[in-house]
Amino acid sequence: MSFVRTISRRECEVGADWPESVPPLLRRVYAARGAHDLQQAQPRLAHLLPPDTLGGLDAATALLADAIVQDRHIVVVGDFDCDGATACAVGVRGLRMLGARHVSYAVPNRMVHGYGLSPALVDELAGLEPALLVTVDHGIACHAGIAAAKARGWQVLVTDHHLPGERLPPADAIVNPNLRGDAFPSKMLAGVGVIFYVLLATRRVLRGSGAWADAGPDLSVLLDLVAVGTVADLVPLDANNRTLVAAGLRRLRAGQGCAGLQALVEVAGREAAALTAADIGYGLAPRINAAGRLEDMALGIECLLSDDPRQARELAEVLNGINAERRGLQQQMVDDAEAVLTRAGIAGDAMPAALCLFDAQWHPGVVGLVASKLKEKTHRPTIAFAPAEPGSELLRGSARSIPGFHIRDALAAVDVAHPGLVEKFGGHAMAAGLALSRAALPEFSAAFRAHAEAALDPALLKSVLLSDGELDVADFCRGTAEALRDGGPWGQGYPEPLFDGVFEVLAWRIVGERHLKFELGRGALRLNAIHFGGWRDQPPPPRLRVAYRLSPDDYRGGQAIQLIVEHCEPL
Structure with missing residues (x-):
């Protein structure tokens, strides 16, 4: 492993425009990430960027609005990762909310069709007799598949976020914030974010045509799925993505998520009321992804589309079992790869x-x-x-x-x-x-x-680990741990707070064959800590410099906290 040096973020300018409810430590953490007031740190839905500058929307919304009004068959074509699965579920659910009565979905099987909208998948879709295909989280590189669909007389709308090549596919409309010349300020949308924006714009078109007596359906109910896909795809959490993820997390914490996601929270052993972006990344997303990796992502999409809690729970249990198989296979493959590096x-x-x-x-x-x-x-x-x-x-x-x-x-x-x-x-x-x-x-x-x-x-x-500095003794408490946990969402490009310090190793033991459980001391403090994957086949030294996250210890309950060790080095 490369040497890791720690750079302190602690000394950063903190503005004065903060409410008293935001602790000074959290203000400093926000400032180190470029957020200098509460609106930047915790953006709300009112600050979500409007769809207006997203290129291709006029053509895309015209296709969708016409297909809905004319009751044409729309097939949403997903992808076999979590972003693609959640985007597919958002597309199907959202179109039905907008009045589409004939909506289906399809997803390629990795082993049968390969990636995306391929000619092989188009051949298989012929029996559905679609009028319009909507790709989600892919399509920008699917030239042959789109050409095959067009040759059958189908319309194709591409919604994607991947970088385009030198030429664009022959679709009827393309919405992708990363197209050359696209003026949309946030280029970091995940695939699920792109289809959500397309639905928002389509609702506006239908609203203008008098489709509803009121403002139309509330599409914010889809934000739980948007949050999961955005976190899972590891796109940078710029302010706009943080807005989407935070809103989705609020729904999930309130028990308002779709039945499939609520079931996945349960089988993953997470606490819904305190769910974080990390819980999505390490708990929910791997179970959805596992279906596309080893089986058929249709299992994951069916779970996300189910409104029956019992059926959703059954599907979540299946996904949980597939994920357990995936973990074993992954560990074997990683061990094989490390052995190759060692032998060479x-x-x-x-x-x-x-x-x-x-x-x-x-x-x-x-x-x-x-x-x-x-x-x-x-x-x-x-x-x-x-x-x-x-x-x-x-x-x-x-x-x-x-x-x-x-x-x-x-x-x-x-x-x-x-x-x-x-x-x-x-x-x-x-x-x-x-x-x-x-x-x-x-x-x-x-x-x-x-x-x-x-x-x-x-x-x-040389890998660099950025630290928010040392914590004061008074900060090692449940209140601080919960404030840091709930101060996010944290993720790619907006990292979860990380601190460092020197500790005495008072006790240690191996858990789960690969992990180290510590009791660390700093003066009169006695702190529980765990280093996942930290066992290096030899006892740790008596003193360590540790980079860690401060976390509530829900397993112990009460006011317990623990340090989640990210890196440690001897002194």
Whole structure:
């Protein structure tokens, strides 16, 4: 693992325009993230950016409004990750709320159809006789599939957030905040956020046509799904995304989420009333994602569309079981990958600027998680490959990156320098996917590593842990822990508060084979702490410098708190 240095955020200018209810510590945390008043720190729905400047809305809303009024068959085409599944559920639920009576959905099976709206999926959809296809969380790279749909006489609306290529697909309308020249201020919308905005704009069009005697349906009831998809896709939580996520969390905490999400909260063992973005990221999203990784994402979408609590609970239990299988498979694959690095002597100064790993026995639905784990461990852009199906010569790769290295642009650069080497690719700055032949893997690996060596400043290969400084003794209390927990939503680009300090190791033990449970001391303080994945096959030293999050300890209850250790180093 790269050396981690801690940079304090503590000394930052804090403005005076704060209500008394916001503790000074939280004000300092907000200021360190660029939020200098309560509106910036905790934006409300009243501050949500309007859809007006989002490009392509006129054509998109015309297609949807006409299909609704004419009672045409609309098929929402989802994707097999959590963003795609929640976007699909938002699209289906929202269109029905707007008056569409003939709405279906479809989702590709990773092993059968490949990614997105492919010609194979279009062939399968022919039996549904759709008039309009609406892609969610994909479509911007689905040239062949959209052309196949158009050849059948269907209309196609693309809603996506992934970066476009040099040319756009032949859709009837495209809504994507990352299109060249699009004036929408927030480029960070997830796929679920894009379809939500399209629904908002469509409601305005239908309202203007006199579709309702009042203002029309309240689409804010969809924000629980928007929050889950936004957090799961790891898009930066700029002010607009924080607005969406915070509103969705409020619904979930109040027990107003859809039946499927409420069931997933229960099977994940989370407390609904104190749900956080981290609970979504580590509890709900993996269970939804598991369906698309190992089975069929239709299971996840059915759970999110169910209004029957009993059915939703049954589906959530199935997803929970699939997720348990996914965890075991993922750990085995990560162990295999780490063993490959060890045998090859790839560590420390011998570590290349980027990693490409392949195993013929790996599952294509889990390689993204493997790439993510190895990226975290090595602090290197990482691509993990697996056969598209057992014995296939086509490989599917999933890429994860580090700050400062745009992974989708890196794949584009390799594609330009080596035409035809990569069969297809897409994604964004921190995550991408690609396909290539097994025979092309050695050449691609060399080209990708060469590009990384040339493009990466060596300083970027040192992982940096940013700290909000040391906590005062008085801050180690339940009130502070709850204020920090509830002060979010925290996430990508707006990190959860992290503190550091020197502690005595008073006691320790191994839990769950890989985790370390501590009792840490600082003066008269005695603090419980846990370091997930922290066991390094040797006892910890008597004194540690620890980077940690302060958290309520709901397991112990009462006024208990604990430190969640993110990193520690001996003194």
